[in-house]
């Protein structure tokens with residue numbers, strides 16, 4: 158996972174500032190620390206906490222060069238991108254000679270800004286001696302439908318994002334994915350477009366095709382054409398997940414269907430598999446069969462955790478009965494709150510934003526907290542081994 162890249166934008170035009178912010182939002186590691194119209198206001202912000210990059214508008218060549226040089230002399234560690242309406246060689250040459258990291262002609266072209274950000278991001282990682290700690294991959298799985306697997310995947314992702322984590326969400330229900338509908342998204346690119354390019358993809362490519370949702374979750378949707386679903390190969394998927402883990406602290410994968418192919422490949426590279434089930438007899442029978450089969454395949458209790466969904470403590474089948482049948486303790490129970498879950502889906506909004514007080518939201522927060530705590534424990538263990 159890469160350290161975040163902070164930005165200060167100084168631009169007299171509000172529309173231009175907004176446009177730059179919108180582009181930066183699509184870059185998972187970017188954090189806009191301040192966006193101001195005036196150079197002096199920008200300087201005040203930079204003095205408080207120097208960002209990695211300042212995006213500075215130059216309206217006048219001499220004045221712009223002076224501001225640029227001043228910033229670079231006072232804050233040698235930052236990169237300055239100049240934006241200007243002028244597109245002539247004299248401006249570009251003199252700004253670059255004065256030390257501008259990039260010269261972007263206004264109105265800003267998103268792809269050009271992203272290219273510049275990608276370049277500086279690579280340098281930033283090198284400079285910070287960043288030894289890429291891999292993010293955590295978590296599959297949410299039940300072979301059958303109707304267990305609330307997508308509800309848990311989507312809401313866990315949104316809860317982790319609300320806790321300040323960088324989160325990607327992949328819809329691996331290749332033939333009938335719902336993630337985009339749950340979040341009211343119409344992504345231009347999907348998993349099939351990405352896997353078609355394996356061997357050529359890298360973090361910057363993925364950053365450009367993965368869709369940011371207002372919750373902070375970045376979504377890689379399933380294929381739109383069913384014919385494309387068959388073409389996604391397990392090893393391609395592993396490559397994509399591996400790269401996402403270099404960008405995001407958490408990659409959540411909504412899975413379903415049988416125990417082979419892309420599912421098995423995904424489980425292989427997952428740190429956790431959250432097995433969802435309801436407390437009814439058919440669901441528990443299947444859970445028993447599948448947990449045993451997964452154990453046989455090497456996905457045992459250290460990786461697979463049980464999440465009981467739609468839990469009603471007074472139901473005929475009690476939690477303790479289920480734990481006995483499945484020979485596993487529940488990692489998390491999620492209460493039954495059908496109206497909340499249904500309305501959240503119909504509105505295309507995660508529960509944390511439309512029903513922050515729902516018992517399901519609370520359970521998602523507990524689940525996110527447990528998973529995050531495990532990461533902290535793991536990090537401490539690694540640190541101790543190093544010492």
Ligand SMILES: Nc1ncnc2c1ncn2[C@@H]1O[C@H](COP(=O)(O)OP(=O)(O)OP(=O)(O)O)[C@@H](O)[C@H]1O
Nearest residue numbers: 302303304305306307308467492493494495498499
């Ligand atoms: N905790 C909950 N309380 C009440 N209803 C829930 C809960 N979780 C999910 N549901 C409801 O269960 C139904 C199925 O949910 P969801 O689509 O998430 O399941 P799924 O296992 O992904 O199924 P599929 O992929 O086959 O559509 C939805 O109507 C959803 O609103």
Ligand SMILES: [Mg+2]
Nearest residue numbers: 306307330335
């Ligand atoms: Mg589903």
